[in-house]
Amino acid sequence: MINPHLNLFIESGLFVDGNMNWKPIMPAIIILAPLIGFIINGAISLYLNRPNVNSKGESSNGLKRIVSVVGPGSILASFIVVGLNGFRMLLAGHPTTFNANYWTWLQTSDFQVNVGIQIDTLSIVMMAVITGVGFLIHLFSIGYMESEKGYARYFAYLNLFVFFMLILVMGSSYPIMFVGWEGVGLCSYLLIGYWFEDEEKASAGKKAFIVNRIGDLGFLLGIFLLHSALGSVDYVGVAENASGVFVYGGGLVTLITLFFLLAGVGKSAQIPLFVWLPDAMAGPTPVSALIHAATMVTAGVYLIVRSSVLFAMAPVTSALVAGIGVSTALFAATIACKQYDIKKVLAYSTISQLGYMFLGVGVGAYTAGVFHLVTHAFFKALLFLGAGAVIHSMHHALHKVHSEDDPQDMRNMGGLRQYMPITCFLMWIATLAISGVWPLSGFFSKDEIIWMTGSFAMAESSPFPSLYKIYWVMAVATALMTAYYMTRFMVMTFHGKNRTVDGAGSAIHETPKIMLIPLIILGFLSFFGGWVNVTPHLMESVIGGFGALPMTDWLHHWIEPVIAESHHIQLENIGETGHVSPVGGGEVFWAVLSTCAAAVLVIGTTYFKSKSLSYGVLGEDSGTISRFLYNKWYIDEFYDKWIVKPLGQMSKFCWLKFDQGFIDRAVNLSGRSAKGIGWFGSLFHTGQVNTYAFFLTLGLLAVLITVMF
Amino acid sequence: MLPTQVLFLSAVIFVVGTLGVIVRRNAIIMFLCIELQLNAVNMAFVALSRYVGIEGQLFVFFVMTVAAAEAAVGLAIIISIFRHYESVITDDFSFLRW
Numbered sequence: 001m002i003n004p005h006l007n008l009f010i011e012s013g014l015f016v017d018g019n020m021n022w023k024p025i026m027p028a029i030i031i032l033a034p035l036i037g038f039i040i041n042g043a044i045s046l047y048l049n050r051p052n053v054n055s056k057g058e059s060s061n062g063l064k065r066i067v068s069v070v071g072p073g074s075i076l077a078s079f080i081v082v083g084l085n086g087f088r089m090l091l092a093g094h095p096t097t098f099n100a101n102y103w104t105w106l107q108t109s110d111f112q113v114n115v116g117i118q119i120d121t122l123s124i125v126m127m128a129v130i131t132g133v134g135f136l137i138h139l140f141s142i143g144y145m146e147s148e149k150g151y152a153r154y155f156a157y158l159n160l161f162v163f164f165m166l167i168l169v170m171g172s173s174y175p176i177m178f179v180g181w182e183g184v185g186l187c188s189y190l191l192i193g194y195w196f197e198d199e200e201k202a203s204a205g206k207k208a209f210i211v212n213r214i215g216d217l218g219f220l221l222g223i224f225l226l227h228s229a230l231g232s233v234d235y236v237g238v239a240e241n242a243s244g245v246f247v248y249g250g251g252l253v254t255l256i257t258l259f260f261l262l263a264g265v266g267k268s269a270q271i272p273l274f275v276w277l278p279d280a281m282a283g284p285t286p287v288s289a290l291i292h293a294a295t296m297v298t299a300g301v302y303l304i305v306r307s308s309v310l311f312a313m314a315p316v317t318s319a320l321v322a323g324i325g326v327s328t329a330l331f332a333a334t335i336a337c338k339q340y341d342i343k344k345v346l347a348y349s350t351i352s353q354l355g356y357m358f359l360g361v362g363v364g365a366y367t368a369g370v371f372h373l374v375t376h377a378f379f380k381a382l383l384f385l386g387a388g389a390v391i392h393s394m395h396h397a398l399h400k401v402h403s404e405d406d407p408q409d410m411r412n413m414g415g416l417r418q419y420m421p422i423t424c425f426l427m428w429i430a431t432l433a434i435s436g437v438w439p440l441s442g443f444f445s446k447d448e449i450i451w452m453t454g455s456f457a458m459a460e461s462s463p464f465p466s467l468y469k470i471y472w473v474m475a476v477a478t479a480l481m482t483a484y485y486m487t488r489f490m491v492m493t494f495h496g497k498n499r500t501v502d503g504a505g506s507a508i509h510e511t512p513k514i515m516l517i518p519l520i521i522l523g524f525l526s527f528f529g530g531w532v533n534v535t536p537h538l539m540e541s542v543i544g545g546f547g548a549l550p551m552t553d554w555l556h557h558w559i560e561p562v563i564a565e566s567h568h569i570q571l572e573n574i575g576e577t578g579h580v581s582p583v584g585g586g587e588v589f590w591a592v593l594s595t596c597a598a599a600v601l602v603i604g605t606t607y608f609k610s611k612s613l614s615y616g617v618l619g620e621d622s623g624t625i626s627r628f629l630y631n632k633w634y635i636d637e638f639y640d641k642w643i644v645k646p647l648g649q650m651s652k653f654c655w656l657k658f659d660q661g662f663i664d665r666a667v668n669l670s671g672r673s674a675k676g677i678g679w680f681g682s683l684f685h686t687g688q689v690n691t692y693a694f695f696l697t698l699g700l701l702a703v704l705i706t707v708m709f
Numbered sequence: 710m711l712p713t714q715v716l717f718l719s720a721v722i723f724v725v726g727t728l729g730v731i732v733r734r735n736a737i738i739m740f741l742c743i744e745l746q747l748n749a750v751n752m753a754f755v756a757l758s759r760y761v762g763i764e765g766q767l768f769v770f771f772v773m774t775v776a777a778a779e780a781a782v783g784l785a786i787i788i789s790i791f792r793h794y795e796s797v798i799t800d801d802f803s804f805l806r807w
Contacts, residue, residue: 685806686803686806687802687803687804687806688799688800688803689739689799689802690730690731690732690733690734690739690799693727693730693731694731697727697731
C-alpha cells in the first residue's frame, strides 16, 4: 500500500485554521530538492570531466550556467517549502508534532527502524536556518567559485551536504539522524579536500574525517544502549519511555548521555576533539561558512537538544556538557586573540561560540542554545562570507601584481575599508553582534546563555552550585575576549594603513553583486535576528522597550513543546532557577556584559589604531605568551606527541612484531608442517605396484584383525 | 577331506599368491600369483558351500568368469607394456608415481 505521505501533492490547501492539527505540505520536497540538485550537478561534473574531452571546451559555459541555476535553485526550492510550512505552523499556533514513516529500513525481531521524518517546532527552525543560510551561501559561491575548475563538483557536494543536513534534522529517529550525521561528515571531508591536488588540504580533510569517527563511535554506542534500555530509538518512543525506565541521575542514562556527548564533542569541535576545525579552513571559504560555522558543527547542539529528556535526567553529564562548552569557549578565545590568518581567527571564534551553545544546553537552557545557534548562523556566516570576499579580492589583487603573499594573512591587509566599504560596514555589524553589543542579535542570545548559567548556579537545589558559578565567570570572561579578538580582527583587516605589497592595494575592490547581496541579507539578520527572543528578564530593565515587540520571548514559547518534558524533570529535581545572577541583580547584569563588551571594543580599536600597524612590526611576535597562543597552546603538537605518534608506534609494533613476527610465522609454520607431512606421506608413494600391494595387504590384515577382535 | 583341511590348504595357497604379488618383480609371475589367489578363494567357496548351500559353488563360476576377463585384459596390458619398454619387470615402471 502506498503511504499517503508519499503523495507529495495530496494536500493542496495553503492555509489552515487555528486548530492544533497541522500537516505539512510537500515535506518530501524539502529533502528531495537538494538531492535532485546533487544528481544534476554531479552528472554535469562527471560529463565535463569525462575522458577524451575535446580541447575546445564546447558548451561548458552553458553547462556552467545550468549549475549556477540548479545549485542555489534547488536549495531555494527547499527553502520556499520550508518557509511555507513554517508559515502554516505559525498560523496553527501550537502545532502538533508531525510524523511520517515512509518505509521500514531495518527489521529484526525486536529492533525496527523506519525511514521517517519528524517536523516539529525545533526541526522547522533548524530547517529554516539550513536552507535559508544555505541558499545565501550557495548564491555567494557563484561569485566566489567562478573561476574554479571543479565548479560543478563544488555545487554537487554542497547540494549533497544540504540534503544530508536536512536528513539529520528531519529524521524521526536516532538512526536516521545518524545517517545524516555521517553524510554531512562525508561532505565535509569532500569539501575540505576540495583542492585535493594540494596534499596539505587533502590531509586536512582526512583529519576532519578521522577525528569525527571518534564521536561517531559514541553516537552509535549511545543508540545501541538506548535501544537495549528502552526498546525504541525514535524520538517519540524515547520521550514516552524515558521517564518510566530511567531514574534521575541514574547510571544508565548518564552513560547514554555521555556517549551522545562524545558524539556532539566530535561534530561540534569541542575539547578535546576540536583540532579538526581549524584545519578544515583549508576548504573554500563559503564551505567554511556553511558547514564549519552555520550548520554542520551545530549538529552536536541539536543532538543534545533532541535528547533533552535524557540530558535533563543526567545532571553529571549536563555539568560536563557545560564544563566542556565553557572551557572550549574560553580556550578557543585565547587562541583567536593571536592568530593572523583571517580564517583561523574565525575558526577559533566558531569553536568558542559553539562552546557557548554547549554551555547553554548544559545548564538546561535548551532554547538559549538553539537561539545562539540561530543567531550565530547569521553573524558567523556573514563574517565568513565577508572574509571570503576579502580573500577573493586580495587574491585577485595579489595575482595582478604577481605577488606570492598570502591573501589570507591579516598582516598583509589593513585599510581595506577604503576599497571595500560595504563589506567593511556589514562585517562591523557581525562583529558587534558576536561581541554581544546591545541591541544586535548576539547580545540577546549570549546574554540568555550567561544569565541562565548564573541562575542555574543559584537554583534551589542546583547539583553543583559552585561549579556553575565558575562556569559563569568563565563565560563572562570569554564574552569580553570575544569583543577583543573580533575588534583586533576588524582593525587589522579594514583599518589603519594599507599593508599590501605595492600596487596591489588599488587593485582591491568591492566584490560583485552576487556576492554582496547575501552579505546584505545576512547583515540584516545579524542585526535584527535576536529580536525574536528577547527574554523576559530584559523587559523589566532599561531596554524594556523591547517588551513591546510582538516577538518577545517568541522562540522560547515556540520550542517549548519539544523540551517541555525536560523542563518538567528539571523543575522536579532542581527546582525553580532563580532570577538572580551570582553578582546580584539579574536585571542589571545585561548592562554589565554589553557595556564591558563595548568598552573593550573601543579600547581595542584605539589601541590597535595607535599602534603603527606595518607588516614588519606585526610579523614578529616575541612574547612567550604570544608565541604560546599563536601556536594554539601547542595542542596539535601535544596530540602528535602523545596520541598520534604512540598510535603510530603501536601500529608499527603490531605490524612488525605481532603481525609479521607472530601471525605470519604461525601461518608459515602451519604451511610448512603440512608440507612436511605431505613429504612424509609421499615416501609411501613409490610408484612400485609391489609396494602398493604390500600396503594393501597390510591394510586388509588390519581390517581383519579389527573385525575379529 | 574335511572342509577345515580344505580351508587350510586354501589359506596356504592364498598366502603364497599374496607373497608372490608382493615379492616378485616379473609382471607375468605377479599375474600368475593373482590367479593363484583367486583360485584359493574359489577353493574356500567350494569347501564352505557344504555348510551354506549351493550359492558358494555358484559364486565360483562368477569368479572364474571375472578371472578369465581379467586375464585377457591384464595380459593385453602386459604385452603392450612389453612392446613399449621391452621389459615386464615392475622395477622399471614407476610412472604411476605422479
